[in-house]
Amino acid sequence: MADLSDYQIDWNGFLFGAGTSYELVRLDGWIDSPGLTNGSAPRTARHGSWPGGMRGQARTVTATLEIAAGEAMGEAIRALRAATPIVRSAVQAPLAIRCDGETLVVGAQFAGRVVPIDQPYSMGYAPKAVLQWFCADPRLYEPVEQSVTIGAPAGGSGGLAYPLAYPLVYGTAPVPNTATCVNTGNAETNPVVTFIGPLTTPRLVNSTTTRALVFDLDLDDGQTLIVDTDRGTVLLNGTTDRRNTRSNLGVPIEYFELDPGPNDLSLLAEASGPGAQATVRWKSASM
CATH class of the missing domain: 2.40.30.200 (Elongation Factor Tu (Ef-tu); domain 3)
Structure with missing residues (x-):
């Protein structure tokens, strides 16, 4: 341009x-x-x-x-x-x-x-x-695309060991990494999200809109899952359709948006390894 x-x-x-x-x-x-x-x-029973x-x-x-x-x-x-x-x-x-x-x-x-x-x-x-x-x-x-990278959930350890022995030790849950994406326009915009493995059941949560993307699959080390929330596509390593892995625990892909203003996003997973992350790319939008 x-x-x-x-x-x-x-x-x-x-x-x-x-x-x-x-x-x-x-x-x-x-x-x-x-x-x-x-x-x-x-309204069927009153005015308006x-x-x-x-x-x-x-x-x-x-x-x-x-x-x-x-x-x-x-x-x-x-x-x-x-x-x-x-x-x-x-x-x-x-x-x-x-x-x-x-x-x-x-x-x-x-x-x-x-x-x-x-x-x-x-x-x-x-x-x-x-x-x-x-x-x-x-x-x-806006002509300039913005992006943030969110690292894998930090910490977390242990869990129930079998056979069970009392007192039970439940372990600690991993703490999600978060980032803020700012949409400077006045209309919702649809980001492109790239999950990078190793990640098991990757989830990206927008706590500002209370909406999440959740996928039931394992990403091996270095594998990518590219989610275009505008086109509604989910591609493993940029080529293989994996839209069928979307979990009903999250919203339909096209419904995952960034509201005008700051949006707080968190990356979660059932398991993750070194190098795991999610990259979010977006352009601010107006109407």
Whole structure:
């Protein structure tokens, strides 16, 4: 992604806005809130509704540009067309926009282009082009990814020995290691969590949201379990699907989020060894 100046747009490596032949005239759908889905349900025996949560719908971003390229107008329009093809696949590309000193990024698909060829254009006046992007995820992300690493639970020893003998000695439980992840935006964000073995039944607990990820498997020394809570994927060593190891003691993968502000995370396991840890990566999100 380019180092943007104010009122510039970087679409998949192509630059619009200040300092280019494509001056930004108007931007809609960027810092506006997206459409909302209201989870409220009507009350059956009285007025009103049972209040439900609000969820953001897909975001549509529309940019109005004035193409000021002088004698190179045709070349500028051809370059614009080449940079905004209609792609049949569902693959998204980064759309980054900087306004008032703040750069935010969203995954987007190009959704439309209007470049009017009218009488003023034929007389040499700069035409206004309208470009549109569809953003399935309405959250706007900080461009810089943050990360923390949480070490294996410390201490813990002993346990019941059989045959039982009185007085019983129960041993001590391991103390979880913790770290704080700060989401500086105003919307929940979904992290990517990488567990590194040796770990037995790894668990990551967000005590701020009281939600946890729990997996019923053993990770050998150096093995990784990569959990993408946005895509809902669980990959052993980055390749083998292990989503079926998710335990019902934790939440569904997509429900594990970082709330706005600080989130206190702890790594737990039934057993762990030297080098065991969890790495959490995230981008702060706003809506």
